[in-house]
Amino acid sequence: MTLKVYAHRLSQPARAVIVFCKVNSIDFEEVMVDFTTGQTLSPEFKEINPMGQVPAIVDGRFRLFESHAILSYLATAFPGVPDHWYPADLFTRAKIHSILDWHHSNLRRGAMPFVINSALGPAAGPVLGGPLNPQAANEVEKILRASLSKIESLWLKGNAKFLLGNFKPSIADLSLVCEIMQLEVLDEKDRERVLGPYPKILQWIENVKSATNPHFDDVHGILHKVKARLQSRLESTKNSAFDLRMKPNSKL
Amino acid sequence: MTLKVYVDRMSQPSRAILIFCKVNGIDFEEVKIDVTKGHHRSPEFKEINPMGKVPAIVDGRFKLFESHAILSYLASTFPGVPDHWYPADLFTRAKIQSILDWHHSNLRLGAMNFVLNSALGPALGLPLNPQAAKEAEKILSASLLKIESVWLKGNAKFLLGNFRPSIADLSLVCEIMQLELVNENDRERVLGPHPKILQWIENVKSATNPHFEEVHGILYKVKARLHSRLESTKNNTVDFRMKPNPKL
Numbered sequence: 340m341t342l343k344v345y346a347h348r349l350s351q352p353a354r355a356v357i358v359f360c361k362v363n364s365i366d367f368e369e370v371m372v373d374f375t376t377g378q379t380l381s382p383e384f385k386e387i388n389p390m391g392q393v394p395a396i397v398d399g400r401f402r403l404f405e406s407h408a409i410l411s412y413l414a415t416a417f418p419g420v421p422d423h424w425y426p427a428d429l430f431t432r433a434k435i436h437s438i439l440d441w442h443h444s445n446l447r448r449g450a451m452p453f454v455i456n457s458a459l460g461p462a463a464g465p466v467l468g469g470p471l472n473p474q475a476a477n478e479v480e481k482i483l484r485a486s487l488s489k490i491e492s493l494w495l496k497g498n499a500k501f502l503l504g505n506f507k508p509s510i511a512d513l514s515l516v517c518e519i520m521q522l523e524v525l526d527e528k529d530r531e532r533v534l535g536p537y538p539k540i541l542q543w544i545e546n547v548k549s550a551t552n553p554h555f556d557d558v559h560g561i562l563h564k565v566k567a568r569l570q571s572r573l574e575s576t577k578n579s580a581f582d583l584r585m586k587p588n589s590k591l
Numbered sequence: 592m593t594l595k596v597y598v599d600r601m602s603q604p605s606r607a608i609l610i611f612c613k614v615n616g617i618d619f620e621e622v623k624i625d626v627t628k629g630h631h632r633s634p635e636f637k638e639i640n641p642m643g644k645v646p647a648i649v650d651g652r653f654k655l656f657e658s659h660a661i662l663s664y665l666a667s668t669f670p671g672v673p674d675h676w677y678p679a680d681l682f683t684r685a686k687i688q689s690i691l692d693w694h695h696s697n698l699r700l701g702a703m704n705f706v707l708n709s710a711l712g713p714a715l716g717l718p719l720n721p722q723a724a725k726e727a728e729k730i731l732s733a734s735l736l737k738i739e740s741v742w743l744k745g746n747a748k749f750l751l752g753n754f755r756p757s758i759a760d761l762s763l764v765c766e767i768m769q770l771e772l773v774n775e776n777d778r779e780r781v782l783g784p785h786p787k788i789l790q791w792i793e794n795v796k797s798a799t800n801p802h803f804e805e806v807h808g809i810l811y812k813v814k815a816r817l818h819s820r821l822e823s824t825k826n827n828t829v830d831f832r833m834k835p836n837p838k839l
Contacts, residue, residue, distance in 0.1 A: 405693055439692075440659050440660055441657055
């Protein structure tokens, strides 16, 4: 029975799992669950993941949620996954866990609400979404910036190609970069303002892309479509004095 | 060179590390970092952990922060740690990682902010914030419900129905113990509806005493101080914002 990956490509951690599987030729079926329309809250999906979130996997009779746990499980369970993704070396592995743990309350805590409050708004769906909120976006932008700063100064020191100065990417590189990629839905100016001061971050993103393309670009294709929709809606809202509150588009 | 564990016993993840080491007979030196005095922000400590947070460990030349990473490292590195703490079985291990990951944005987020805003704030120079406490309580209660319905189903003694505790049990229970700091009514209101949680806490205590009680001793002392101050503040209509007590 093939591995099933329950995902939506607008979800940063879901993308990390999909890119990982494709890069490592892990045979899987991608099952789209649309959190933007509340499909993740359905009783059927709650059978798969009682937390009602993507990503989640079903491998035979084994079910698992939380992307970091999924990534380390896949790296360990599937033959042929190169060691650099989740090194067997105890010390490197511990450091990778440390980065992934830190991510929850730092990079993700900043980046996710920043993108939702400044661009995605209601398009993020009934659980995560809400009206655009520049005030809230400003607050979390501080957390985002502090996180980018910390990544550069701590894990991308010197000429580091990947986190911890590793020569090849680990699941930590993939997870964090997929998170930062969410900023692609912002307009150019905002994205430049936020990421511009961090050249090491920008180079690191390119390194991760190179190491995982064409899959990385393919999986992230959705972000450009979403950005285009958001911008055309903003334009038509400006033009026609509508209620600024956009209804979620089930096709997003 | 002995393992050094940098902790503040007021920190839930710090307590999990201390208990884990003591229960498993791991030789270590406890280096106290007083967060209320700002020790965690000192340049010396930032050499140990650039994030300026506890817990952190130094094992020879190896430095590590983030309690979940520390717990799994210790379980893997030190001989004689029984398998149940961090099972070698891939599937159980993955499920434990899943719980620990979920913890950050759910139980910890709810519990930490609830305790901070309804009781502990002033010890850190922050005002109490009943509105924020209410918001946090929703997340906390939802998390307790999830733990009971997903991981403590049936007669489960420990998470996932395991017969012995894992690092996930220890980490999550140390978090919930922080509720010892809030007043009786609040604590009862939050935990009362969750008998499985209460039983599970007792199970973890039984499995790790006397170390669990000893490490948590600080909470009872701090609670007494916090509540006597709150009482005297009410009595003297002074500015609610209490100055941090260096002795806390």
